């Protein structure tokens with residue numbers, strides 16, 4: 001079964017969350033989704049979304065977590081343990097917006113992923129090259145370096161998810177072509193396989209302008225195990241069309 005996660009980023013409020021989750025729950029009740037579904041709202045909405053999603057076959061995830069175990073004096077941070085307490089099963093770590101805007105390194109992303117695993121969360125570890133890196137022919141090398149540096153050592157025994165999100169495709173309406181996606185996912189799959197036997201296998205998500213009209217083709221590519229959706233996850237009809245495109 002594929003996995004479709006919606007990253008709301010810094011969007012939404014209590015009213016929007018209530019309406020969106022109710023709409024998704026109704027769709028799920030009418031016809032069971034073709035994929036596992038994860039909703040990643042802003043942190044302050046997590047308890048509300050988790051309560052609304054409970055028992056509806058909708059999972060909840062955070063958008064980031066601290067690399068510190070806590071509790072402690074880390075103003076503005078939220079620990080993986082707190083996310084778990086808020087009802088999360090997943091957490092996104094190393095999103096390109098955090099790597100670019102907050103200078104997050106591979107080592108920090110790995111530390112966050114380790115905290116997530118220790119707290120009982122499944123980390124969705126994001127990697128992806130910039131346009132400049134792609135144009136200069138470095139895309140594969142950059143992504144390989146990110147995967148090598150960001151994956152926890154324990155990734156072979158615990159469930160981790162990798163999301164390939166080319167930076168130039170995020171929020172731009174420019175989707176990677178199915179060929180681009182197939183090629184990069186093949187590279188990542190081979191790299192992960194090279195780490196040794198995977199128990200269980202690592203799902204590879206694609207993210208970057210996934211929309212209802214391109215989802216089916218992207219999701220049909222080999223080694224694409226689901227999607228990490230930004231903008232289109234804010235509208236129930238669009239998000240659900242992507243979920244259904246995995247059928």
Ligand code: 13P
Nearest residue numbers: 007170171208209230231
């Ligand atoms: P868009 O789907 O808006 O391009 O965002 C992708 C993304 O960054 C999901 O994490």
